[in-house]
Amino acid sequence: MKKKGKGIGCTFYGTGYGNGFPDVSRSIAQLERDGSVTVYVGATEVGQGAKTVLSQIAAEVMALPLSGIHFVCENTDETPDAGTAAASRQTYNTGNAIKRTAELLLKEMKVTAARHWGVSTPGRISMDSGKLVHPENAAATLSYREVAMIKGQELLRVEDSFTAMTTRLDDETGQGNPYWPYTFNVYGVEVEVDTDTGKVSVVKAVCAQDVGRAVNPKLIEGQMDGGFAMGLGYALMEDVNLQQGHMKHDRYSNYLIPTAMDLPDLEKIIVEAPESTAPFGAKGIGEPVMLGVAPAILNAIYDAVGVRMTEIPVTPDRLLVALKQHEGKEGI
Template sequence: MKKRGRGIGLSFYGTGYGNGFPDASKAKVKLLKDGKVGIYVGGTEVGQGAKTVLSQIGSETLKLPLDKIIFISEDTSLMPDSGTAAASRQTYNTGNAIKIACENFKNRLREAAREQLKLNGIHGLAVEKGKIFLEFFPQKRISLKELSKIYGDDNIEAEGEFIAQTIEMDPETGQGAPYWPYTFNACGVELEVDTITGLVEIERAVFAQDVGRAINPQLVEGQMDGGFAMALGYVLFEDLKLEKGKIYNNKFSKYLIPTAMDMIQVENIIVEEPESTAPFGAKGIGEPVMIPVGPAILNAIYDAIGVRITELPVTPERLIKAIEEDRKRRYRWKEL
């Protein structure tokens, strides 16, 4: 017999290391040859799209086309530390460091332009589209390309640092502000449970994620799809079968993970409510996109069959066992 159920899951997640732990990111920006700009950060790209988003933040701050940005993050001899690619912190922390470094870099460009244009000061000088010019007299201008020829590589540069504000929780009361900012999300799932075979089929899913501001909406949706797929595997498929310290499902022929055939088209909803302390309002969502999916699936299973599952993954064998145990409990209660 097949039974349908619906469930929702909600979560909030604090980005960064939190709890008063030092959480700093640094960045360096340099003028390169041909008027291109190098952004140097020790922020690792692990497939989350950090290079793209951080380049976009630099591009927007400098009002410079993305193809004029050279993003360098692999060589630790060339760049300052931007912290780990963990805790969903790179967009917020390192994005802020890059924005600060770019603002400082713009002031360095203005100083160089003031000198070359023989101006009294830097006030009124705008930096946009690879040019530095007087806003009230645009004919007075000089390009980044010209400055790079005059000053050479690496001679106009600036740095930026951002330290996330967190407070250590009081060990006595458990009170405090361990994280800032927080991100919020909600997931709704509709599924079908086969009470004969124990199979669970996800029929529909809706996922709403607060992002502050979506620097790159396609990457945001990619993260949301990826988080859903990971949670799907965690809840329904992936079982190490650890017994007395030994892993029995130690190969992919035994350790099952969801494939494209197991995924469905998730209805993603990007919620934008800009965060005032974030770069252009953007918050990190690397890890939180996985959190509400599992509870939504488990709640939907409960809605379908009236049995709470407390052990993961919900394999067909465990589901059938849970249904049978619930049936026996009900029968014993009737006898009493």
């Protein structure tokens, strides 16, 4: 017999290292002779889209197209430390560092232009598509390339950093501010449970994810899809089968992960509530999108068959045992 059930899972997640651990990102920005900008940062790209989003942040500050930003990373000989690609911290932490560094570069470019024009108010110089505009004569402009030429052989190069706000929890009271910022989400799923075989299938799913500000909606949706797939595998399939310190399921022939055939279409809802301390309001969501999936699935299984599973993954054999035990208790 096949039974259907629905469940939700709600999560909140503190991004960054947290609990008072120093969480610092550094970056360098350099104005090239052709007017483009090179960003040097030790932010590792592991498929989450860091190179794209961080380049977009720099491009927004510099009022340049994305093609005008050269992004150099993963080279410790050239790049300053930006911390690990972990704790969903790169968009917030390193994004802030890049934003600050790009703003500093732009400030220095305006100082150079002000000296060239003989004006005393570089802060009043505006930008327009890769050009600096004279504060009193809009017809007088300097392209970024011309600013670089004014500097001559000396490349305009600046460095800045960002440190996340975090305090260690008090060991006695448990009070403190261990993380900032937090991100929030909720998953809803509908499952189909085959009580004859113990197989659980997720037939519908929806995720509403707080992102602060969606710098790149397509990348956000990709992370939501990936997080859902990973959470589903965690809940229903992935079992290392640890026995006396040895992993018995140590290859993909016995360590099962979801395929496209196991995944329903995920309805994705991006919730924008800009974070005032974040670069253009954006927060990281790399790990949060995984967390609510398993609780939602377990709640849906309970809704379908009345059995509260407390061990994951909920493999067919484990669920069948739980169903028989449940039937036995009801029989009593």
